[in-house]
Amino acid sequence: MEYRNVLTTCPYCGTGCALYLQVLDGSVVGTLPVKGHPISEGALCIKGWNAHGFIHHADRLTKPLIREQGQFREAGWDEAYNLIADRFSSFKSDFGPDSLAVLSSAKCTNEENYLLQKFTRAFLGTNNVDHCARL
Amino acid sequence: MNRLEALRNAVGELLDKVEGVIALRNKSGHVAPHLFREREELNGLGLSPKYPLPATLRLIQNEYPEAKLGIVCRGCEERGLIEMAKRNQVELGNVTVIGLACTADEAEECRCAKPYPSVLVDAHVGERTEPVPDRVAEELRQKEVAERLSFWRSQFDKCIKCYACRNACPQCFCPECTLEEELWVERGRVPPPFPSFHLIRAMHTAGKCVGCRECELSCPAHIPMTALYALIRQEMGEMFGYEPGVDLEDQPPLVLPMEVEI
Amino acid sequence: MTNSVLDLEEADCILITGSNTTEQHPIIGTRILRAHEERGAKLIVADPRRIQMAIHADLWLRQRPGSDVAWLNGMMNIIINESLADEEFIANRTEGFEEVKEAVARYTPDVVERISGIPQEELRQAALMYGQAERAAIVYAMGITQHTSGVDHVKACANLAMITGNLGRAGTGVNPLRGQNNVQGACDMGALVNVYPGYQVVTNPEFTQKFEEAWGVTGCSDKVGLTVTEMIDAAERGEVKAMYIMGENPVLSDPDSNHVIEALQALDLLVVQDIFLTETAELADVVLPGCSYAEKDGTFTGTDRRVQLVRQAVPPIGDSKADWVIICELAQRMGARGFDYASPAQIMEEIASLTPIYAGVSYQRLEEQGFLQWPCRTAEDVGTPYLHEGQFTRGLGKMHVVEYQDPAEMPDDEYPFMLTTGRNMFHFHTGSMTRRSAKLEQESPEGYVEVNPEDAAELGVSDGEQVKLLSRRGEIQAKAWVTDRVPRGLVFAPFHYAEAAANVLTNPALDPQAKIPEYKVCAVRLEAA
Numbered sequence A: 001m002e003y004r005n006v007l008t009t010c011p012y013c014g015t016g017c018a019l020y021l022q023v024l025d026g027s028v029v030g031t032l033p034v035k036g037h038p039i040s041e042g043a044l045c046i047k048g049w050n051a052h053g054f055i056h057h058a059d060r061l062t063k064p065l066i067r068e069q070g071q072f073r074e075a076g077w078d079e080a081y082n083l084i085a086d087r088f089s090s091f092k093s094d095f096g097p098d099s100l101a102v103l104s105s106a107k108c109t110n111e112e113n114y115l116l117q118k119f120t121r122a123f124l125g126t127n128n129v130d131h132c133a134r135l
Numbered sequence B: 001m002n003r004l005e006a007l008r009n010a011v012g013e014l015l016d017k018v019e020g021v022i023a024l025r026n027k028s029g030h031v032a033p034h035l036f037r038e039r040e041e042l043n044g045l046g047l048s049p050k051y052p053l054p055a056t057l058r059l060i061q062n063e064y065p066e067a068k069l070g071i072v073c074r075g076c077e078e079r080g081l082i083e084m085a086k087r088n089q090v091e092l093g094n095v096t097v098i099g100l101a102c103t104a105d106e107a108e109e110c111r112c113a114k115p116y117p118s119v120l121v122d123a124h125v126g127e128r129t130e131p132v133p134d135r136v137a138e139e140l141r142q143k144e145v146a147e148r149l150s151f152w153r154s155q156f157d158k159c160i161k162c163y164a165c166r167n168a169c170p171q172c173f174c175p176e177c178t179l180e181e182e183l184w185v186e187r188g189r190v191p192p193p194f195p196s197f198h199l200i201r202a203m204h205t206a207g208k209c210v211g212c213r214e215c216e217l218s219c220p221a222h223i224p225m226t227a228l229y230a231l232i233r234q235e236m237g238e239m240f241g242y243e244p245g246v247d248l249e250d251q252p253p254l255v256l257p258m259e260v261e262i
Numbered sequence C: 001m002t003n004s005v006l007d008l009e010e011a012d013c014i015l016i017t018g019s020n021t022t023e024q025h026p027i028i029g030t031r032i033l034r035a036h037e038e039r040g041a042k043l044i045v046a047d048p049r050r051i052q053m054a055i056h057a058d059l060w061l062r063q064r065p066g067s068d069v070a071w072l073n074g075m076m077n078i079i080i081n082e083s084l085a086d087e088e089f090i091a092n093r094t095e096g097f098e099e100v101k102e103a104v105a106r107y108t109p110d111v112v113e114r115i116s117g118i119p120q121e122e123l124r125q126a127a128l129m130y131g132q133a134e135r136a137a138i139v140y141a142m143g144i145t146q147h148t149s150g151v152d153h154v155k156a157c158a159n160l161a162m163i164t165g166n167l168g169r170a171g172t173g174v175n176p177l178r179g180q181n182n183v184q185g186a187c188d189m190g191a192l193v194n195v196y197p198g199y200q201v202v203t204n205p206e207f208t209q210k211f212e213e214a215w216g217v218t219g220c221s222d223k224v225g226l227t228v229t230e231m232i233d234a235a236e237r238g239e240v241k242a243m244y245i246m247g248e249n250p251v252l253s254d255p256d257s258n259h260v261i262e263a264l265q266a267l268d269l270l271v272v273q274d275i276f277l278t279e280t281a282e283l284a285d286v287v288l289p290g291c292s293y294a295e296k297d298g299t300f301t302g303t304d305r306r307v308q309l310v311r312q313a314v315p316p317i318g319d320s321k322a323d324w325v326i327i328c329e330l331a332q333r334m335g336a337r338g339f340d341y342a343s344p345a346q347i348m349e350e351i352a353s354l355t356p357i358y359a360g361v362s363y364q365r366l367e368e369q370g371f372l373q374w375p376c377r378t379a380e381d382v383g384t385p386y387l388h389e390g391q392f393t394r395g396l397g398k399m400h401v402v403e404y405q406d407p408a409e410m411p412d413d414e415y416p417f418m419l420t421t422g423r424n425m426f427h428f429h430t431g432s433m434t435r436r437s438a439k440l441e442q443e444s445p446e447g448y449v450e451v452n453p454e455d456a457a458e459l460g461v462s463d464g465e466q467v468k469l470l471s472r473r474g475e476i477q478a479k480a481w482v483t484d485r486v487p488r489g490l491v492f493a494p495f496h497y498a499e500a501a502a503n504v505l506t507n508p509a510l511d512p513q514a515k516i517p518e519y520k521v522c523a524v525r526l527e528a529a
Ligand code: SF4
Pocket: A010, A011, A012, A013, A014, A015, A016, A017, A040, A043, A044, A045, A046, A047, A048, A049, C024, C025, C026, C027, C028
């Protein structure tokens, strides 16, 4: 029997509302607003109130998938990493770094965006890294 | 001994007798409901701002109906528990209540009719203070009907249909909520159609709204809806002599006043 | 945003344009409504649609989509003629005023009315209301930027703020509301084709050297990369062979979906990292399961440059992994060095060491203080609630002459309606999260198009019936919502719904500078389905 609230930041719009994820025995069971937060002041919109709604959804991807003869099959992480590593390396050497392109994400954290552009610039050697800032 | 220390002692003592105590936790200034299991956690015990703890009890009891639990209750939260128990939403048999009286300032802020618990309480913390009349409701009561209607119209036009008023309400627990039914409230519209969304909620909470103001505190548009509910509560008191949250034995009037008028 | 969400409350006048604030940024929207109601701040809303904000506004200007340069120039013209310009601010802090003054003089109220449809008297009232306010704030969103003249629209907003001295003080500013929770952060972190983290441009050898040294590599490219839309085109031409897409769904979010699908299919390798099998992931060769925000630590930066913590609540679902873990593991697998972090907090240390505007940001400070607004340059710096106080970043604020231009595709006989796209309250972006959230999906379970009652009557379509929308790029079918939210000749469709994907119709024409597609205007035809 464990119940706690984890303070976090809303995953939807850019307003920056804070919310609590209510965690009961390791599952997120609900959302609560954060009273006294400078931006959200104890309120949320309907999306914020439902920010827990998709976390445990049955559609969540739980294993890497690899396409084989047009169909996806589940794969282990090692296999997936090796495949990507091999192919990216050979494209880079055969066609040059600018034959690779990377889309980062306005839904991922700062740290993840930083790492993906670092990987693209420092390792792949291209500035072909963007995200949907304009969309 | 200040209020927080007194509360910490009371919760600590209770922890020896129950499996967990539902109270507020304060983490770096952010306060939220929490289930305290160990005395060591009590450094992080919090006092305010309040959150609807009865709803947390309901959530935990859903999973653990047999668990022996404690809960810290303010006046409004005790009133809420009483109404929830009457509707089988919480089972009070296994629950020990620590009562927390609100300060005069807190009571003022909430325009609270009874800022201390007294019915279910096993241990008391804090000094009782005086009730505070609901001036917002009184002012509205003085107005002409037409004026009131236009006031509510302009208020409800600010609504962004976040459902916070319902979500935050410990008395709103229907598995199928009328507010979500297309038949009554056209879905997907912002603001929601006037006046069905708001009047349905007002009617549904009649007889169980205990004036904890959680709805209003969570409303991003600052719609003073508890004033409306307070007026309904007064009417119901006059009509049926029923006051929600006062007495565990008192049965709520089963029919809505509207149906009686018809 | 130049200013904070909080100090909108200090504005005497708020001009909202191109932002359906209560639906897109609801908690900013209600804050503005409260400033209007509780403090009497004047509210001007310029929007072609009768959105909730318009109902509450003191003045609602219903401009034609894409005509923003015209009416903004027109407001400036009136403000200058009425001697409401802030001459001291203009003289001390800006340059280029004379040219702008000359240019806007041509935007007389009757010219503006002809272009934008805004009645002359309303324009005049708006100009006076904004111009006379002690503190006036402009709030805008994608309705301003998603045009082929988007950059001009933004410049016009900036000109208006500058000639009235409405910058660098609380309650003023030019305040774009960023759409996604971390779009600000992704830009700050250099997930853009031309800048390293902190907007340090890739074409400046000093910055390249700095990052190469810090990362222990050589050979970072000084060539500006391809933007999303350009990547798609390059993929179709076979120049881009492989793409790695983390947490984005261009099939639904980019203009001209059919074209996007063809381009992604032309790739030799498509890797998609996401939490659901999105429409884009369905086209991938390899799909990597990332984690949702609830399963990892990190930071998001909100629209007012506010850095806040994201905290892990539950362990990763199944074998999924946090996205930062995946990037590190893949990089290491490929032999890259410098990808062995113990935690996101450690990554932030590196970010802070390389990004001057984030230099003072650390997890410990965020934990204690709740948030920091950049620029935050040292561990003592309390952060910056509003930019441009006393001085602009570049010294003097430059005013740019901007002229009205028609959107790239205007209605004609064949495609007589203007289509504008956007979001609604209940869904988010391509819906991969919200459409899997039962309560949100219940509110708005299917695609729709807002059609004016008179147009609907002419088409013989009633509310709730299916209609076909056709553009030069494709067609979709959606339910008609017959409503006077839209004026005659304009229809609105949200882009959240894969089964009625508005971006099948939209025009990929780009703003030449910002490379933003013109989502807000394209020409369509309607037919009863
Ligand atoms: S709760 Fe609503 S307004 Fe607040 S950040 Fe989330 S989506 Fe935006």
